[in-house]
Amino acid sequence: METFEVQLASEPDGSVEARNFKIESVGVPELGPGEVLVRLRRLGLNAGLANRIGGPDTDYGPGIHPGDVPASDGVVEVLQSRTDAFKEGELAVRKSPWRGVDVAAADKLRRISPEESDIPMEARLTVLGHVGFTAYTGMVHIGGVRAEDTVYVSGAAGGVGSCAVQFAKAVGASVVGSAGTAEKVRLLTEELGADAAFNHRDGPAAELLRSAAPDGIDLFYDNVGGDQLEAALEVLRFRGRAVICGAASQYGKGNDRRGPANYTNAIYQELTLRGFTVTAHEDLRAGFEARVAQWMNEGKVHSVHTVVEGFNHIPDAFASLLSGGNTGRMVVDCDS
Numbered sequence: 001m002e003t004f005e006v007q008l009a010s011e012p013d014g015s016v017e018a019r020n021f022k023i024e025s026v027g028v029p030e031l032g033p034g035e036v037l038v039r040l041r042r043l044g045l046n047a048g049l050a051n052r053i054g055g056p057d058t059d060y061g062p063g064i065h066p067g068d069v070p071a072s073d074g075v076v077e078v079l080q081s082r083t084d085a086f087k088e089g090e091l092a093v094r095k096s097p098w099r100g101v102d103v104a105a106a107d108k109l110r111r112i113s114p115e116e117s118d119i120p121m122e123a124r125l126t127v128l129g130h131v132g133f134t135a136y137t138g139m140v141h142i143g144g145v146r147a148e149d150t151v152y153v154s155g156a157a158g159g160v161g162s163c164a165v166q167f168a169k170a171v172g173a174s175v176v177g178s179a180g181t182a183e184k185v186r187l188l189t190e191e192l193g194a195d196a197a198f199n200h201r202d203g204p205a206a207e208l209l210r211s212a213a214p215d216g217i218d219l220f221y222d223n224v225g226g227d228q229l230e231a232a233l234e235v236l237r238f239r240g241r242a243v244i245c246g247a248a249s250q251y252g253k254g255n256d257r258r259g260p261a262n263y264t265n266a267i268y269q270e271l272t273l274r275g276f277t278v279t280a281h282e283d284l285r286a287g288f289e290a291r292v293a294q295w296m297n298e299g300k301v302h303s304v305h306t307v308v309e310g311f312n313h314i315p316d317a318f319a320s321l322l323s324g325g326n327t328g329r330m331v332v333d334c335d336s
């Protein structure tokens with residue numbers, strides 16, 4: 001059997017572009033015991049992968065070099081099974097190489113219960129996927145969000161941020177979000193339910209945050225770091241909490257990375273800054289899935305994603321993601 005895969009064709013010269021990839025026809029290996037043959041149906045893309053393309057190995061995976069096939073999370077359908085764990089036709093989530101049909105070890109797949117087939121596949125890559133699990137772990141477990149909190153989310157229109165905003169709203173908190181375009185700011189207030197939002201490019205972050213949250217904030221969910229972390233440390237109330245999820249503004253800066261100059265506010269304001277790594281919290285997954293599915297049924301939470309049609313458009317979709325052409329998660333529909 002033959003299938004297609006997306007390989008890195010050349011090292012990027014500057015930012016990663018679609019022409020750095022090529023689509024190749026390859027053979028599919030024989031299915032062994034404990035394995036399943038799967039077809040890729042939806043592929044979720046994340047910008048962080050760009051750090052590894054033509055780059056060194058990182059904590060998130062090895063460097064990707066010409067001839068390598070990148071992988072990101074995807075929804076797959078089982079075509080054939082040599083394990084009791086899966087039946088033909090069942091859906092699962094896996095870290096999927098960018099390959100149309102593939103052989104996978106069954107124990108590396110997370111099965112989607114057939115009773116939950118009414119939940120759209122895209123949601124498995126957003127609110128119920130890795131970004132949703134990250135936002136839930138950080139907002140609910142680490143941040144301990146409460147209905148009486150005023151919460152600020154940086155990078156709020158991104159994959160994790162758009163989930164973090166919705167989860168905080170679902171528990172009844174007031175939410176302020178920041179994003180980098182007017183369109184994303186509109187999404188935050190009109191579609192995700194944020195009470196206020198601002199474009200972080202419109203001026204000094206601390207001023208923008210103060211006017212969006214004049215009475216201060218109780219909880220900061222940070223995806224970005226840099227100026228926005230500094231702004232939050234100015235505006236957090238006494239005994240406020242900051243959840244350090246990511247630092248997108250500092251990635252790729254090497255030794256030029258900078259921390260907040262005003263970190264001493266943590267002393268006077270008795271602030272708590274707490275980082276986390278989602279992979280250390282797998283024990284929360286069952287509770288996360290049940291709670292978010294319930295919020296979806298109640299209409300409090302929905303999947304925010306941009307769909308690009310067709311497996312052959314994975315390179316274009318990835319390049320578009322890097323230039324901000326997405327709202328929420330970038331998802332490729334590989335059925336069409």
Ligand SMILES: NC(=O)c1ccc[n+]([C@@H]2O[C@H](COP(=O)([O-])OP(=O)(O)OC[C@H]3O[C@@H](n4cnc5c(N)ncnc54)[C@H](OP(=O)(O)O)[C@@H]3O)[C@@H](O)[C@H]2O)c1
Binds near residue numbers: 046200276328
């Ligand atoms: N702790 C964990 O276990 C864990 C797990 C997964 C992800 N993460 C981290 O969580 C963060 C969000 O991930 P994601 O998948 O949601 O990524 P994403 O969709 O790319 O969102 C990140 C957002 O950061 C903003 N941003 C990027 N560069 C920036 C800059 N220089 N200045 C200001 N804002 C900037 C962008 O928003 P605008 O374009 O709107 O400015 C972007 O939408 C990342 O930092 C990621 O590394 C952490």
